[in-house]
Amino acid sequence: MRPVSRRRVLQGGAVTATAVTGVAGSPFAGFGGLVQAAPRGTVPDSAWEELNRSLTGTLIRPEDDGYNTWGHPQNLRYDAKRPAGVAVCHTARDVRTAVLWAARTGVHLAARSGGHSYGGYSATTGLLVDLGQLDRVRVDRREGTVTVGAGARNTDLYNALQPFGAALSAGRCPTVGISGLTLGGGFGFSSRMLGLTCDSLLRTTVVTAAGNLLESDAVRHSDLFWACRGGGGGNFGINTEFTFRTTPVDRVSVYQLDWDWEDVPAAFAAVQALVMAAPNAFSCRIGGGAAGRTRKEIRSRRTLSALGQYFGPADELRELLDPVLRAARPQRVLIENRTFWQAKDFFYHSVPSGRYAVSSRYLDRPLPERGVEAFVDAVDVWPGSSNPDGAGMAMFAWGGAIGDTGPRETAFWHRSARFLLATETTWAEQDPPSLVRANLAWLNALNHALEPYDNGYAYQNFIDPALRDWKRAYYGGNYPRLTEVKHAYDPGDLFRFRQSITG
Ligand SMILES: Cc1cc2nc3c(=O)[nH]c(=O)nc-3n(C[C@H](O)[C@H](O)[C@H](O)COP(=O)(O)OP(=O)(O)OC[C@H]3O[C@@H](n4cnc5c(N)ncnc54)[C@H](O)[C@@H]3O)c2cc1C
Structure with a gap:
């Protein structure tokens, strides 16, 4: 457990709850015998x-x-x-x-x-x-399952599983929570082989608006279980625990290819062609961008790289990558054997941080040359910022085992896409509001330029307050069923935020 700082004393006058709304109609009961919603105003x-x-x-x-x-x-x-x-x-x-x-x-x-x-x-x-203190992770070796408290993060899950040589596909960033990751789908460098994080979910416990602690799985509250696999965090209740099936893992190989900025068109074309034909064992993220405050800085800090994992030995991986290595010669090539756990450490990465905005879109086919050019042109006019994470675009290979589950089998709709494309920009506290606005306008313009190439959908775990048609984009044809689940478990809309599912 993480340490909890002890509070001093609860003191002070009446506090205004700035986000107070009534919850008339909620079937809640049992807290101190009171069931009435407070009037708007102070608590x-x-x-x-x-x-x-x-x-x-x-x-x-x-x-x-x-x-x-x-x-x-x-x-x-x-x-x-x-x-x-x-x-x-x-x-x-x-x-x-x-x-x-x-x-x-x-x-x-x-x-x-x-x-x-x-x-x-x-x-x-x-x-x-x-929920950070609910971070216990228990592995049941006999059953081949792992039960994770809602506060556990990627790193807690991996650390608990490593001694057992079994894993599930989780995320790349060590501090991302398993709760949010799972509820919105969850992908990483093992997803094309093992499916999404939510695809390994066997059951989850949820506290509902009525205060019930419900076990949900394929049999019990199966509609809620369905919604907890891709229906997005914060919509139906608060999950306190998740149980996943695990798969034995052993050795893999990893790669990282770094190119000069001039190679962007050739590298994107070659990598995307490889992804379209690659086996499920192969994963890939190709991404690039720039950082800096001045044009000179930005020009000198443009980077492009591809990295990923292969469930097989490095010599096979090298063979797979050969067409890419020939089409666009990288400045630096790393192709090495690793254990699954060393690979996870190799990928650990936490960008973006500080202040940032991220958007996403799914593609059914490779981004054509014109789309790649739009990205290069955008980097040329990026307004810059003081955040060392800068701005850029990344494409993740989708498909593989992610597509083994149908779009309506779970609430996760995006099963047939071939790429997930993310765009982002970051800034720092000291950057003036005008520069922040310029960064957001820049992201908006880049997204607009990429729009012709997407399939109209976006990743709900890269949730973007600026996305307008988000119900369709995140949940596709599953949205109507999600509203039914919402109505059944949270009829008073207790769990709500700007882009939450409504009953
Ligand atoms: C640096 C970084 C790296 C990332 N890398 C990846 C990646 O590799 N793969 C990937 O798929 N995604 C990735 N993401 C996106 C990530 O999956 C989502 O942001 C996810 O929602 C985060 O979950 P969390 O528990 O950390 O977040 P939180 O902010 O705690 O929660 C996200 C949402 O879920 C709700 N929620 C939280 N806990 C619960 C609960 N127990 N029950 C019900 N609702 C809950 C929250 O209210 C909120 O609406 C990354 C995000 C960042 C910032």
């Missing part, structure tokens, strides 16, 4: 004190020690959205207590596991239900 200290007393974990208020370390979202763009209280939950019962309290008081709540929501949706001005 008295006595209510917060009551919550504090009811938790085995900790309630942290703005005036408490440690508030500053608990309040921040990963994307600091949303840092101004600070919670009126953080319920640091130690048990599923604490989660239930927090949910019922929010339902009764009308204070907006948001669940936070890894805190990596691109859109800042695990930040709230109301009650932040922090």
